[in-house]
Structures are given as C-alpha cells and as structure tokens.
Amino acid sequence: MNSVIALIGSGSTALSFIHHYLQQLEAGAALPRTMYLFEKRAAFGSGAAYEADRASNLLNTKTEFITPFIDQPGDFWHWLQTQPALWRHQFPGYTLEADGYAPRPLFGMYLEDRLKALVKRAASLGLNVVQLHAEVLDIQQHGNRQVLNTDCNLRLVADYVFLTCGTLPAKRNNALAEHPHVLNTPYPVSTLPARIPAEAAVGILGARLSAIDAVIALIEQGHRGPITLHSRSGYFPSVRGTQGRIQPRYLSDEYLATLRASKGKLSLQELIALVQKEIMELEGTELRGDFHLPAPPASLENYLQDEIHAAAGPRAWQAALYATNPIIDQLWAALHEEDKQKFLDNYFSAFMAYRVSIPVENARKILRYLQSGQLRFCSGSFGRPQAMDGGLVLRMDGEQIVHHYDYLIQAMGSPRQVGHLESELLSRLLQRGVLQPHPLGGVKIEAHSYCAEGANGQTNPRFRVLGELTTGAFFFTSALDINARHAKRCVEQFATVFTPAAKDIEAAQA
Template identity: 25%
Template structure:
C-alpha cells in the first residue's frame, strides 16, 4: 500500500474515463517529469460510463473519421481501426460494407483505442520521468489549501496534488440515484444491462422513458437479450433521433457570418442553409454538420435569457437532429417500428408505481396510466450536480468549492477550466473539463470536444506548475 508520505502528485485527475484519460495522455506527452494520479473506481482506465459497453451492438454514434482523440490528426482513429481490423480484431466490421473511415465501431472497441493511446503516452512520458498511476477508488471529498488540494477516497486514503482536475464524465439519469422512494429508477432495468434483460419474459411489455440515444441503446440491448415483445417509448416532445448519414461537404457558412450571435439567429440561419441544401439535392445534414465548431463561441456569447429560450424551445429538436443514431442501431429501430413492436407516445412522465406509469399525453388535460412488465429509464444525462446523489458533488457544493453552471448545467469555470466557487472566485488549483462544463460550452461531451479541451488544459496546467 502506498504510504502517506508518497501520496503526493503534481496533478490528481478525478475520473479515469475518456476525459481523464485524454488529459493524462496530453500531460504525458509534455517533456517534463511529473507524477500524475488518476482516481477511478473502475478496473480499467479510458472506458468510463460511455465505453464500458461490451456488446458489439452498442456502437459510437459517429463514424471513425469523426471520433479521433488526437486534435492534431483527424484520421487517428481511422488509422488505428484499420490496423485493428487487419489484425482480426473486429471481423463483424465487414457487415457494415463501408470504408473504415465511415464505420461506426462498437464503444467497447473505442475504449481499447483510448487505452492504447494512454499506454503509448505512458511509454513516451517515461523517457522524461513522467508517470500516470491508476488509484482504483472513488473520490468522496475534496478540500483546497494554499499549496495543494486534498482528496479523500472511499478506501480511507488521502491524496494531495499541486493541482486537481474534475474529469468526472457523465452522470446518466438511469444510474443516478433518486432520493424519492418509488421513483423512476426504483426497479428499472439498466438500459445497457443485456444480462438483466435476458431475465425478462421474451414477450414482456417494456416501457421506456425518453426517446434519445439512450433509448436507442436500450432497444439494442433488448434485441440482443432476445426480447420480442412490445416496446412503448414515452417522450415529452415525441421525437425520434435522426439517423447519422455521410453527407457531402458544405461551406462553413458561420465562419464569416458576423450577424449570427444568438441561438435564435443560429437556428434561422441553419434552417435557411438546410433549405438551400435540399433545393440543390444535398442532404440537410451537410450544412448542420458545419455548425459544431462554432457552438462554444455562439453559446458563450448568448445572454442568459437567450440560453433559456434555446433550452426550453429548441433543445429537443437540436438533440434529435444533431445527436443522431448510428445506422446499425437505427436500422433496428426502424424495423421494430414497421413491425408495430416499437411505438412512441408524446406524453410527459408524472410518476411511477413499480412498472405502472402515470403520464399525461400531449394536448390532453387528464392523466392516464400505462401498465408494463418492465421499465427502463432512458431520460439521458443528469447535468445538474445538485441532483446527483454522489458523495463528491455533494461535498463540493456543501463546501462552496463549486457552483452550478449556467442553467444548472454542470459547474461553472473560467475559459481556462479553473472552477468558480460559490462566491464566483476563480480557483487556483482546481480545474474541470468535459461534461461538467456543459453549461459553459453546451457541446462539451463529444470525443473531439473533450480531446481539444484536454490539450488546452494540459498546456494551462503546465504553465501554472
């Protein structure tokens, strides 16, 4: 066991999923001797919540050309995946009948890719005396001091770092404890737990709350578990995710559009560009795909009122059009819809009593009950840290070391990732990256966004050593 004296590091990264792993990779690539410690309860680094899936049917929702973890090489995943397939690592890839750059790899395989990049960075860092150690535990408390940050773990250890980074990743609503007894997660089946779904009757009527990409994963899980019964999806806005296609390139119309400065102006211009594309016989996804690189800038310069309007009125349509389903999963969804097994009801969820849901359908004033044999909570990600029933977020809020981000999306930080405390003061030694900064940049969860943040934050941390 590591003794107390040696429990000191230059950088302590809290969270060893993709965010924390990519930050460690960038730090290790710097030609400086440093000790990096990654606090992560899972047995493996690089997987986190998103890439721990082992079923081949749970794929990335972006093709390989869009998912590089190297900000300097957009083809990094494509090149790695080509070698992986050539070595016999994914024989099922032939079923997609696509060039490697256009393949949608399983998330479990993507986790292997992230792990290999970490292994390579560790080897490179060793030449300069840099190390990255995995401490398998959960951080449950944190305090900041003048010269260091103190992190308490659930195994009783206390670690000290000159700097600490909150790279906690996402908190799926399906795996976020709900305090109310009998709440939505009480007795619900995990959307990714194929083994648990094998215990259901094959003809069981399954109710799913939420119609986003987590719902798509749940439908894939049910299919792989051998389920053949009816599935009813409850969604407030009644929207399915669109399938991701491979559209041709489109001019970056926002690069010189100085007049587009608010979410409303953005949506108006996007609609205009999509109409123009359709008139030219071009897929509407082409102009939409040029928008991502501008989202952080547009979101950060929008007013609080404009952000609220976007979240309230535009977000559901933005999510269904922008966060699209991978083609293999969408093909399953469309087949089940055609067969009449998968149906969608536009309704708001009110409460759950076991597997009985009380809902109010859109346009109706009275509530009705739906009886199912099984329930799945696919309502997405819980970004409000005040609602996350985990020790570290609770302690950070209680100590006033963080404060909710804009619209209670994640936590607030400055442009360099230094967190703001309850009084709005910028921390000297505590930083955040990835999904916790959703409220700051809106799109702060995609692989390319996280990779770019990791590179910038590594430079910032180095400059403050």
C-alpha cells in the same frame, strides 16, 4: 519540483488531456511530474460511454473521423487497420469500413490501448502516471494542497485537481429507488436479459441513443414482451446521411468574429439565420420564408421511413450542424443570456434530435420493431412511476391514460442540472461551496482557464473542470471532438500559468 496533479476519471477526455500534457512536456514546459489517474470502473480509458458491452451499441460518428486526439485525425481508423489482433476476436462480425459506424465497445478497446501507450510515453518523459482503481468521494483543500478521500479509505494529496469524470447518471427516483424492477440505466445492455424476463412488458423512459441501445439489445437477445418508448418531447433522432465534413463559410471563427465585432451579442434569431445561410450555401439555394421549428413526428414509423430514404444521400443541414462543433462554445457565448435560456426551454429537444443522429442500420432495426408491433412509441409528458398491484404504473400528465409495465428502464441521459446527478463527490463539493451550480447546467467555471468557481464567486486556480460538467459554460459537451479541443486548451492554459511559477520557485530554491 514535486508538485502533483490528479485527474478524476480516465475516459476519453482524460486521454486527450494526457496526450496534450505530454506534448507540453516535450516542448520543455516545467509541469508536475506526478499524475494520479482515478477510475472507479474496471477498465482505464474507455469510460462510461465506451465500456465493454454489446456490439449493437454503435458510434454515431463515422469510423474515419472519430478520435480523442484532435491533431491525429483518423487515428482510430489507423488503429483498426494495423492492430486487428487486438480486437478482431471480440468483434468477428464487424465489417471494417471508413464511412461506417463501429461498435462503441470497440472504440473503448482502442481507448484502453491508447491509454497504455500514453502511460509508457509519459514514463519516457519523466512523468509518473499512477493509475488508481478508486472512487474519489471528497476533496478538501488545506492551504494549497488538495486532499482526496476515496471509497477504499485511501487519502492522497495533490496540488492541482482536474475533474474529467465524463457522463454521470441521474439520481434515482426516491419513491422507487430500491424497486427491483426499475433500472436506473440500461447499461451494460448485455446484462438486460438477466435482469428482465423475456415476456415482461417494458417501458423505457427516453427516446435518444441510450433508449435505442436498450431496445435493440433487448430484442436481439431474445426479448418477446412488448416494449414502449416514452418521449416527453415527442422527438426522435434523425438518421445520418452520407455527407462528409465541410469547410463552413458562415459557421467559422473568422465570420463569427466579424459578426461579433459589428453586433456584439447575437439574438437567437440571428444565430438561427446564420445556420440557415450555411445550409443554403451548401444546397445552392436561396432562403425561402422564416424558420419554423420542425414538429415532432405524428407517426414514428412514417418518420423513420422518410428518414431512411433521405439518409441514402448527403444532407446539407446535417453537415451544417456538425460543422458547428469547432465553434459551438463561441456560438453559445455570443448569445444573449435570455436567449440561452429560451433555447434550452423551447429548442433543445428538437436540436438534440436533429444534431445527434443515428446510423441507418439502427434506424432500420427500430422501424422493423415498430412494424412488427413489439415496439410502441409514446409521446407526451408523464408523472413519476408508481408501484401498483405488483407492477409499475406510468400516468400521462393531464390525461387519463395509464400505462402498466412489469419493468421500467430510465434512459433519459445525464441531466444538465448538476444537482440531479448521482455523485457523492459532487454533492459534497456543492454543499461546501467548492463548486457552484451553473443556472444553465453543470458547474460554474472561468471559461478561459476552466477553473472552478466557488460559492464565494472566486475561481480556484488549483481546481479545474472539463467535459459534461461544463455544459452551462459551453452548451454542447457530449461530443468527443469538442471535449478533446477543450482538454487541449485547458492543458495549454495550465502550462502558461504553471511553468513561470515553477521556474521562479526553482530559482529561489537554487
């Protein structure tokens, strides 16, 4: 068999995919033995999320838990303990702690090293992993073959394509697309001092992880000018407590299957009640009153003081929310369609603030900056930035308030809507109907096989999608362990489909 598969993107999801692909080969699956691995960044393995940068960019999952290999818990922790020669010289100030939060670039080094090991293991199994430093700009299907066109004029043919491209940036604001004082992303944050003068007034659009990274990096690298965080929703991430992993009683496959068997689809209120029951079970208390959405903090300084104090101990509600990771796609599928949209419209910002927490170390830094007066927090929606009088202006919607800045940093993360992503490849595939936008985010796929659904409503068995682009189908696709689980399922499903077909072809050729 001479079939070829192509993976577009070599980050953590691709590593998970390759890991389970090799397991299928070891189990005797007759899978393609040539794999093209495309990566437009300098390094293979780390991806955008864990690229080389400052050590102040921290993971928000404890060191002992995080791994791209769901069947190898603690693999990152084991690597840190056994391979200090590979990383200690670049992170001399890092204290190795199982329940601490390691620098994201350190995790990126681990991923790069693990990819090298996977490529060697692949060679021993007869799989040729061809690593290509190139950006795929278009994919055209000719019969059963996929022709991939790259930015370096390289054209390659594959039989099967898997999009594993991870987090993609937002399209630049057209009015200020080329403005030298507008940064479309804060990363890498190590370069911010070279791009922004130390005395400049800086506005940061966004208030989640990337915005926090930008604030800390600026100030720790000597920025002296005022910095303002703008949060449209007014929410700010919670602070991670000391709790570990739990075995849920209600947020489990078994309980959800039983519930679905009796009720069918669930309402949003029923889903919220399920989470509440898990929290009450952990706390040993009874449910008191109806659920009310927590309001955004009136004072970020007071909020962080309370959060830091609460984070000194276990937080049952955080343990319950993190326990949803293994079944979050099933919870999403269980909701009525109208309730999915209702959740995104009314609850998503609060969910992300409480579900995606930050380490107490970074919370303390942000609190110090607020107390010093160098950092401000502004909540409320705002219009498009405008260039005016040599600077940049941000107007608050429905108000007379105008903020003046020398520089603006866009740090609002990756948009859910695929049409808002900066990607020539996706734009072309959407334009030709190879991919179809999902109304709830990302692109449409068949959830069991991960096959892309085109504009004609048909799924393409030779084109599969993983990671952030599946957010409409699976809701929460920004956690490493969730994407690792999907990669495993995708490989297993692909093997069940491909192996019988391969055997039939081989028999016919014989």
